[in-house]
Amino acid sequence: MFPKSGGRPRSTPASAGSTSTAPPTRxxxxxxxxxEHDWLTIIRLPAYAPDLNPVEAVWSFVRRATVSxxxxxxxxxxxKLRRKLRRTQLRPHLIDGCLTATGLAVNPPTPA
Structure with a gap:
């Protein structure tokens, strides 16, 4: 995602006082x-953590309906998938349970 210069990423210092030619990390x-944006809050999650992803629990409900x-x-x-997803959507307590099972806050903190 860096601007290309001659087919290679352009060297950009990581910080103003840095002498490194490596591009800044993500x-x-x-x-x-x-x-720079006070309205934005970034919540960092591990790269793959199905136990922290409420969608995984929803897909678990769907898989049970299609397993055999x-x-x-x-x-x-x-x-079949659309029907099961729609039935899950109409049961908010199931979705709330998926969110609660992650242990994450349902309402993210507001920036101070």
């Missing part, structure tokens, strides 16, 4: 972007 870019089903066509599978 973390330092996001931290500086967050610092042979679908005749891709359309049959599509209809």
């Amino acid at each position: 973390s330092s870019r996001s931290e500086s972007y967050e610092a 089903t042979a679908f005749g066509t891709p359309g049959d599978l599509d209809r």
Whole structure:
């Protein structure tokens, strides 16, 4: 995602006082972007943490509905998935349970 110069990433110092020619890391870019925008709060999660991702729990409900089903066509599978997702959507207590199970705050903190 860095501007290209001659087919290679352009060297950009990591900070104003740095003599390094390495481009800034994603973390330092996001931290500086967050610092410049007081309306933004970035919550960092591990790269892959299914126990912290409420969507994984929702997909678990959907998988249970399709575990021992042979679908005749891709359309049959599509209809079954959409139906199960819609039923889950209509049961807010299931979604709340998925969020609660992660241990994450349902309402993120407001920036000070």
